[in-house]
Amino acid sequence: MEIRFENSKKEVSRMITEELREAFLVEQLMQEDKITLVYSHYDRLIVGGVKPVNSQVRLETHTELKAEYFLERRELGIINVGGAGTVTADGQTYHLDKLSCLYLGKGTKEVSFTSTDAANPAMFYLLSAPAHAEYPSRLMPKEEASPVQLGDAMTSNKRTVYKYIHLEGIRSAQLVMGLTVLEPGSVWNSVPPHTHTRRTEVYFYFDLPENQRLFHFMGEPQQTRSIVMQNHDAVISPPWSVHFGCGTSNYTFIWGMAGENQVYSDMDALTVPDLK
Numbered sequence: 001m002e003i004r005f006e007n008s009k010k011e012v013s014r015m016i017t018e019e020l021r022e023a024f025l026v027e028q029l030m031q032e033d034k035i036t037l038v039y040s041h042y043d044r045l046i047v048g049g050v051k052p053v054n055s056q057v058r059l060e061t062h063t064e065l066k067a068e069y070f071l072e073r074r075e076l077g078i079i080n081v082g083g084a085g086t087v088t089a090d091g092q093t094y095h096l097d098k099l100s101c102l103y104l105g106k107g108t109k110e111v112s113f114t115s116t117d118a119a120n121p122a123m124f125y126l127l128s129a130p131a132h133a134e135y136p137s138r139l140m141p142k143e144e145a146s147p148v149q150l151g152d153a154m155t156s157n158k159r160t161v162y163k164y165i166h167l168e169g170i171r172s173a174q175l176v177m178g179l180t181v182l183e184p185g186s187v188w189n190s191v192p193p194h195t196h197t198r199r200t201e202v203y204f205y206f207d208l209p210e211n212q213r214l215f216h217f218m219g220e221p222q223q224t225r226s227i228v229m230q231n232h233d234a235v236i237s238p239p240w241s242v243h244f245g246c247g248t249s250n251y252t253f254i255w256g257m258a259g260e261n262q263v264y265s266d267m268d269a270l271t272v273p274d275l276k
């Protein structure tokens with residue numbers, strides 16, 4: 001597991017492209033038959049991915065956690081972005097079709113991932129936050145994730161937000177998680193943009209065709225920076241940073257947050273002309 005520490009606003013404002021990518025971009029999370037994990041010190045979020053093909057893959061603890069098992073003091077949100085698969089947690093088997101979400105609460109000891117069909121493997125996106133209270137594990141298919149329509153075709157940002165782990169959905173100690181599907185022809189996500197110093201956010205982009213790219217914007221609103229991303233890359237958004245993107249094609253993304261509170265609508269809104 002890779003460990004990444006924080007960077008100050010001032011430091012970030014002076015970073016060259018490579019430094020910015022090294023600090024915030026998490027590349028290619030979906031590796032065959034192994035778990036990729038990055039521990040960010042922004043709200044201690046762990047971002048990861050696993051694509052089981054030929055074998056069952058287990059979630060192991062890591063020396064940095066000083067824990068007997070990964071979820072001893074943590075909770076985990078899982079969203080499948082591939083073919084059908086199963087997650088087994090302490091003997092209980094959960095079936096996840098594409099875009100189903102599974103929440104595993106603190107105290108879950110054994111976690112493993114399998115694909116139903118090796119020819120169309122599951123791809124599980126993982127986001128974990130520290131948890132000091134136990135909430136029940138729960139599966140939620142996309143159909144139950146309260147869709148909200150946002151944006152307009154005229155501003156190329158027509159999209160549907162699905163919330164899974166939040167105050168009115170799957171309850172958690174601090175994790176908030178869901179996904180946003182852009183309509184064909186719409187390419188701008190999270191515009192008009194916002195910040196929320198109360199929470200760190202991580203974006204994971206998928207269903208972006210191989211030879212297309214996503215321009216993810218970060219930084220202070222009056223000093224934006226961009227990171228060019230590919231399908232299955234994630235990006236860490238510090239609490240003080242804007243987070244929005246534009247694709248050269250249609251795409252979908254998972255957003256996830258942790259921090260001071262769990263109120264989804266508690267954003268500090270910006271207008272497009274606020275940006276520099």
Ligand SMILES: O=C[C@H](O)[C@@H](O)CC(=O)C(=O)O
Nearest residue numbers: 159161180189190191201255
């Ligand atoms: O704080 C909330 C997150 O940035 C996302 O939910 C926003 C988003 O998916 C969108 O507007 O498209």
Ligand SMILES: [Zn+2]
Nearest residue numbers: 194196201243
């Ligand atoms: Zn946000």
